[in-house]
Amino acid sequence: MMRGKRLNNYLVELAGGAILLLAMIFCLFPFLLMISSSLTSEASLIRDGYGLIPREFSLAAYEYLVKELGTIGHAYGITLLVTAVGGTASLVMTLLLGYVMARKTFPFRKFLTVYVLLTMLFNGGLVPTYLIYTQMFHIRDTLAALIVPNLLLSGFNVILVKNYFASTIPEEIYEAAELDADNELKIFWYVALPMSKPIVATVGLFTMLNYWNDWLNGLYYVNEPQLFSIQNLLNRILNDMNYLQSGEMMMDVGYVLPSMSIRMAIALISLLPVVLIFPIFQKYFVKGITFGAVKG
Numbered sequence: 001m002m003r004g005k006r007l008n009n010y011l012v013e014l015a016g017g018a019i020l021l022l023a024m025i026f027c028l029f030p031f032l033l034m035i036s037s038s039l040t041s042e043a044s045l046i047r048d049g050y051g052l053i054p055r056e057f058s059l060a061a062y063e064y065l066v067k068e069l070g071t072i073g074h075a076y077g078i079t080l081l082v083t084a085v086g087g088t089a090s091l092v093m094t095l096l097l098g099y100v101m102a103r104k105t106f107p108f109r110k111f112l113t114v115y116v117l118l119t120m121l122f123n124g125g126l127v128p129t130y131l132i133y134t135q136m137f138h139i140r141d142t143l144a145a146l147i148v149p150n151l152l153l154s155g156f157n158v159i160l161v162k163n164y165f166a167s168t169i170p171e172e173i174y175e176a177a178e179l180d181a182d183n184e185l186k187i188f189w190y191v192a193l194p195m196s197k198p199i200v201a202t203v204g205l206f207t208m209l210n211y212w213n214d215w216l217n218g219l220y221y222v223n224e225p226q227l228f229s230i231q232n233l234l235n236r237i238l239n240d241m242n243y244l245q246s247g248e249m250m251m252d253v254g255y256v257l258p259s260m261s262i263r264m265a266i267a268l269i270s271l272l273p274v275v276l277i278f279p280i281f282q283k284y285f286v287k288g289i290t291f292g293a294v295k296g
Helices: 004-036 042-048 059-068 067-100 109-121 126-136 154-167 171-179 184-195 197-213 216-221 230-251 261-291
Strands: none
Touching: 004 197, 042 261, 059 067, 059 261, 067 109, 067 154, 067 230, 109 154, 126 216, 154 197, 171 184, 171 261, 184 197, 197 261, 216 230, 216 261, 230 261
16 A cells, blocks of 8 residues: 555656656757757758757857947946846835835835735826836936836835735734834844845846846837847847848848847847846745735
């Protein structure tokens, strides 16, 4: 009886491991396809299509990136700056607002909770938002245009933080801290924040990824090339290549631009920092999401 139960448990674990392995392969497949395509000649991609193994190995895409190293490096710098400044500001605002909403002694916490929830359900639309940012705040063609609109504060992240503070830190700890601390800021800094590393890492990762992958703000509010992020530069390169290719087809020119392999190469270098950073926060990620999703 015991042996049969152990065998069943072993089969269940084996099946679960096989399913997870299959899921991992499906997740890795697009990434491996992107690497292979960036190392394949343009002629082979047009003739044979995409494949996991390059049929005609070529570094033409990366040679192009080296030639454009100055422009790409500048775009990387803009992306890093925006991600660092915007992500830090957003994380601080989210933590402070979530902490205030979680404190039962704060009289307006229910009003703030409803207000934040409403921002998740309704918005003024693209045109009014664009007019406000460009004509009232005049952020067009500034770094603020890449930081403030749509990304600086997320109602979803605020609710996650609020629920985490409310469900994982007992009210007795706050009451004990009030005897030693003379203001709420000290309680937040010395008591709540050290006990909230999982949600800080989780929300910080969400925010940084949003800033790193954002290209809509640059599309709407930025026309100056010196302010392009790496995502906006990639988008501009793709549009330019599509335009040149359409012109070539109309003129029936025999030269083929290495557009597809360059797309994959630029996408790869823009993705690498995310791939390298994510494992560092992974141990906090599941815990932060689990506790933050619990109703406070």
